[in-house]
Amino acid sequence: MEFAYLGPRGTFTEAALRRLPAAKGAAAVPLPSIPEILDAVRRGEVDAGFVPIENSQEGTVTLTVDELVGGDPLVIAGEVVLPVTFVLASAKAPAAIATVASHPHAIAQVRGFLRRELPNAVVHQALSTAQAAQRVADGEFDACVCAPFTAEAAGLPVQAFDIGDSSGAETRFVHVVRPTAPPEPSGNDITSLVVSIDHDRVGALLAVLTELAIRGINLTRIESRPTGEGLGRYAFFLDCTGHLADPRMGEALTGLRRICADVRYLGSYPRDHSDRPVPPPAGLGDTDFADAAAWLDRLRGGGAA
Template sequence: MEFAYLGPRGTFTEAALRRLPAAKGATTTPMSSVAEVLDAVRRGEVDAGFVPLENSQEGTVTVTVDELVGGEPLVIAGEAVLPVTMVLASEKTADGITTVASHPHALAQVRGYLRRELPNATAVNALSTAEAAQRVLVGEFDACICAPFTAEAAGLPVQAFNIGDNPNAETRFVHVVRPCPPPEPSGNDITSLAVYIDHDQVGALLAVLTEFAVRGINLTRIESRPTGEALGRYAFFLDCTGHLADARMGEALMGLRRICADVRYLGSYRRDRSDDPVPAPKGLSDTDFTAAADWLRHLRDGGRP
């Protein structure tokens, strides 16, 4: 397989890609933006893409969500979660640093450090932490915020270690492919969806949430994103526990299809977590759904109540 990922080489994305089981032995190709990666997947130039989706401190990588919600359909086939450790890399010491470059999410995760230690330095956005390191090397900026392995690869000295405001920060990355059947259920899965509701209907979002609640499906993420049609027009990006093959998930999706303006299925895939999966509530396991369907079929066939 060939994977495209958000480059250049030496980024957090490349480090997370090494953790992805599906990428073992694959050819990897760095690209300059999330949109470029996903377009390469859509055109069939690569087999899969790998891009950041969200950070535990800064939230959504909006370009990724917007591409998945609004672009030509793609599905998520897997994820990898990477702990994020930040360093300040530079040939200069703190008193000689006037500009600090990095990806916007990385800069946001060290706001406190920059205010305390480099209050007079100007923060500059770069396409990635690795690109920022390269621009420091050629003298365009004085310093960069990046991972320790990025600084090492670039040959930049580290002036300060572990400078993130949140020591437990982590970023979630997703493996994206063209529409295809999902991986087999693992028992610890996520299903991702984009839901479009009728904004003129009172209680439309409540109706969506009810489809999950009555079937014991937990929503782990819900976020609204503008559709671009007009002010007040939003799609909702959802992550929920369970797999497309689960009976309760299937019923929930059929319910959404009946009541929503549109539903985009974005994939079912194994969670990159060691958390024990939460069992289905009583009456909502696949066995319970099968037994109920058999009972109804029996009644429709004229059997004894």
């Protein structure tokens, strides 16, 4: 097995990949960008990709979502949620730092620190925190925002620890493969979808949400992304609690298929989170759907109600 991940070595993505059960014993291949990782998966050059998809401070990693929404089909087979801690790494004292580099999402999570402690420093974007650290080590920039292990790997002294604006920051990473059957239900799963609706139809998005709500499926995330077809034309990225094998999820997907212009299934996979899913309302659990289906089969077979 080969997993491509957002490199170079020493990134948060590499640290999260080490926590993924499916990657145990696999070869890790660093690549410089998210599109290159996902294209390598599509072409079969690697078995899987591992990329960030959202964080608790800055929200969606749009490159990842847009690739899943609009590129050739891929599916998510797993996720890892990683707590993230940032440091300011530099061989210079803070008073001598004129330039700071990091990944845009890392910069967004330390804005308060930068405004307060380095108000005159010029901030530069890098493809990853590890690349930023290497560019500091090479003398291109004075300092970087990165993980403690990234600074250590680059041989950079840490000038300030735990500089994030939120102490509970987390980033979510996903294990992406070519289309295949999902892993078995775990009892605490997510199903990810992309739905395209008829934007000229009144209540089209409400109809999508209704297909989920009437089956007791909790929508944990909804994100609109432009289709490129003109202003006001969007596809919707959805995360729902449940698994493709669940009867109520199956009914919801067939309902969405009937009413949407397009539905792209992006996988069912275990949640990497200690919170249990919100229980469905009375009458909308999996056993309720199974009992109702068995009752209908009896009727169709001439049995008693």
